[in-house]
Amino acid sequence: MPVETIRWKNGKVRYIDQTALPHKVKFIDCGNVKRLWRAIKTLEVRGAPAIGIAGALGVVLGIKDSKSVSGKKLSREVDKVAGYLATSRPTAVNLSWALTRMRALARENSSGSAARIKKLLFKEARKIIAEDKEACRRMARHGARLIKDGDAILTHCNAGGLATADYGTALGVLFEAKKQGKRIRVYADETRPLLQGARLTAWELMRAGIDTTLICDNMAASLMAKRRIDKIFVGADRIAANGDAANKIGTYNVAVLAKYHRIPFYVVAPLSTFDFNIVTGKDIPIEERDGDEVRSIGGKFIAPKRVKVYNPAFDVTPNGLITAIVTEKRVYRKPYSVIARRREAPTKQSIKTRLLHSPAARSQ
């Protein structure tokens, strides 16, 4: 069963504190927006889809006790809460995507009562969760077709149940392959500095009974040279219109190694991870985090305290290194620009949803 990493419970946001894993499964009931902002900032809640959900639930949390009666006033409060939450982490687009969706909904309904908007926002947050669950299942099914019985797979960081509302993006594909009876062996990059691979991915994979081997990030090349990796599956935090994909620092490293060793490199991400306003990966904002994340581990310094540090949380893998992008709709191959074009063409989606995804709405 996937872990339920974040949900609404008794008027609060209940989430698993991912910084306590793998040693403790600790739930936190968060009752205010400032605390939630800190939870996102410090990676207690992490993973692009999961922080999108945290954003949506955060908006609900932020306005649920509002005394406002008028919809206009409440809509302004929603803007404020969403604007604040958006500052917690800059790279993953799912956060701003979910917040934009919540703000647009409040604004569209601001002629009604505050009570009605509250109800609609709560419903919308639940819908975002339901959509993510559904997207996970669909990505998993599309992606599992790329996996053969006996494959050895490498993954980087954590793109599992902890990062989504369901069983994950890249890991979802592996869970589905296992469910289909395919024997797979997975190598998990530990993913310095914050060790999401060692702490979270290894835990999730073992929990699912998958043959798991933990490696340091710098060991993947040695495995590839020995032909011990057949495929690579990773998630993404933001994908530009041309398919360039930002993901956890070290992903680009793996992609270059994959190219050199001719190993397929797959990105698994819901369409909400695409940012069609951004033409290439060069324009994706990359979060730089505190140097002490590198200088110390578990509060203990492992390097000279005053050494300078370069600590970007993400890197960008250019589309040319990506064999395919697995979305909930289908598996896309190059050129990825087709994804943007198809989304802009009229579809069965309601006008409303399209508007929310449109550049105008996104740039708000």
Added chain:
Amino acid sequence: MPVETIRWKNGKVRYIDQTALPHKVKFIDCGNVKRLWRAIKTLEVRGAPAIGIAGALGVVLGIKDSKSVSGKKLSREVDKVAGYLATSRPTAVNLSWALTRMRALARENSSGSAARIKKLLFKEARKIIAEDKEACRRMARHGARLIKDGDAILTHCNAGGLATADYGTALGVLFEAKKQGKRIRVYADETRPLLQGARLTAWELMRAGIDTTLICDNMAASLMAKRRIDKIFVGADRIAANGDAANKIGTYNVAVLAKYHRIPFYVVAPLSTFDFNIVTGKDIPIEERDGDEVRSIGGKFIAPKRVKVYNPAFDVTPNGLITAIVTEKRVYRKPYSVIARRREAPTKQSIKTRLLHSPAARSQ
């Protein structure tokens, strides 16, 4: 001034405990061979040239209190001590090279008295140290010619004063460039799992007043993509006759990245690091170390305790990825097989030294 990482002092082997750095500069006076074996095994003493010296001093330590009178008997004792020390770490050839040198010397002189052999062995150990110091200085001068004013340099693991009798191999080149007034900036890979880069290289570089930035191993690719690395300098633990070079795990990763980004990749190592008995890197024995080195950091588990781990201490960089090899003799470019051929041709070296390097002596 280079750190004096290992030497003979008052009848004992005095060395810096490298596991206590960078927080403490702790000297250990080691009076018995078993303790020294453990020091090499646990990386209190590390670095290919330094463990060669540890081996030579270890032989002196192991026979200095011997009651044997006959040279034959002492020579057998030397064989035993050397054989035991050789089992501490398998990959760096400098250890077996130094031990072979000590054993051969004892055997050649076994018709004389034990006392004489003791004297000769002590002299030989000092000679090995003196030769390494001289080799460091020469490598540094040859290598520094490859560095331009303003270069940004990446290094992996620790190939500095702590790894040698003087100021190092790869780091020696940087220290020399700095001494020559070239402004350089150095990025140090932290080098998981044992963090030699974060603990030792950062400490040595800062001590020398060099502009140092620490990164996680998986961040180098991101710097290269931004054209922020001009050159790469690393050491080596064993180099095959064709130039394939074994060095700390992750070195091959860096070499592949360098190739992809067209960045020169230099290996700096004394000729004693070459193993001309080994034709290609495929035959270099690679030490696999305990999985807990990956599962835990500073005694604290960072991953599920029962997760499987792959933990090779070294990887092999094929000669095709190496721009040049800097030795004490000169800078060699491809094909590196010329190095083996030149060493086998008659030179000014004494017949004795040649014999010690010959396949017959090496395979003993």
